[in-house]
Amino acid sequence: MVRKILTIDISDFEARKDEIASQLISAARDVGFFYIAGHGIPQEDFDRVLAAGQKFLALPESDKTQWPFNPDTYLGHRGSKELETVTGNRLWEWYSVGRYGTAGYDVKAQKFAGEEWPEVLGEEWRRTALDYQAKVHRVAIIILKAIFIGLGRDEKIIDEAFDIASQENPSFVAWNYYPPITPKQKAQVSKGQLPPRLHAHADMDVLTILYQREGDLGLEIAPGNEVEDLSLIEDVGNIWNHVPVAREWTPLDPKQGLLTVNIGDGLTRWTDGLLKSTYHRVRAPTSTDPQGARYSVPYFVNPKLNYIIEGPEKRFSPVTGFDLLSKTGNAYAARKNDPEKAWQKLAYGSGAEGVPAVAQALAVEG
């Protein structure tokens, strides 16, 4: 069944805490994706941060390769070479920075590694990246607090675990770039043979806050038992290993002024499976879709590197903020080989057939 994606207005949070909390809990439990209105970020800020990403991505290859992707921090530039080798298509490119640019954390030394920004982009670029992260982080804090209120848990934990000023805060902003469809690819589009622009995956963070331009179609989600098979069906470089097959995809339809928010694996763990980290992908355009470039700007929200995430019922093994980052490359392996088999037994609401009630599913794993 195609799911309904709810829009939740978070304005006037202090006065409307309980109402916002109960709406967020049901959307996060039943679908794992929702739109947020009333976040207070003006369109010009989205325009500015998108333009900043476009500026980086338009740099010559020789500049971009100076900021290589670090799989332990999830920061830096990832070209589309990995995808090219398998599909013969250039489909996707990525750049990400945290509060300290592309440095932040030295994995080997287990300590703060300082700041590192592409100087070629200048000081204003750095300010834009920092300003956007600060604004969107505030939205994340509101959503996480509301969720904690809805769960009857202490909202003060959120301020502590997601302190943006901490050198251990690994949250970051990224830019996804999906190049325009080439004349050669058009033939594949018309036969429905072009692979997804971004392969199906679940986010490993706690929460993702995604800016998409209105009209930039393509993001689709497969909640609950719409995911049929998690087996390895495609090996694309070594990034997207386990690609789930879905019975049905629900398309998202981004509107100006709304942010798309989804639950990541971290929050699924933290809530013993109550809130759902949902598989999603960016499908290839159909022949009636826009064929131009597509961009999106996700902000990935993670707890402090040493903060331990574990649900009250300990249904999943505990992980730290650092684990949520560094295990990302193995997200699908982790889910597929999960000895607790907890991931496969997540029960979604909204009438998904054949799926037990949440309470029953939780009891199974005990």
Ligand SMILES: O=C(O)CCC(=O)C(=O)O
């Ligand atoms: O481009 C999009 O709409 C989705 C991007 C995404 O899923 C991600 O960056 O994790």
Ligand SMILES: [Fe+2]
């Ligand atoms: Fe994602």
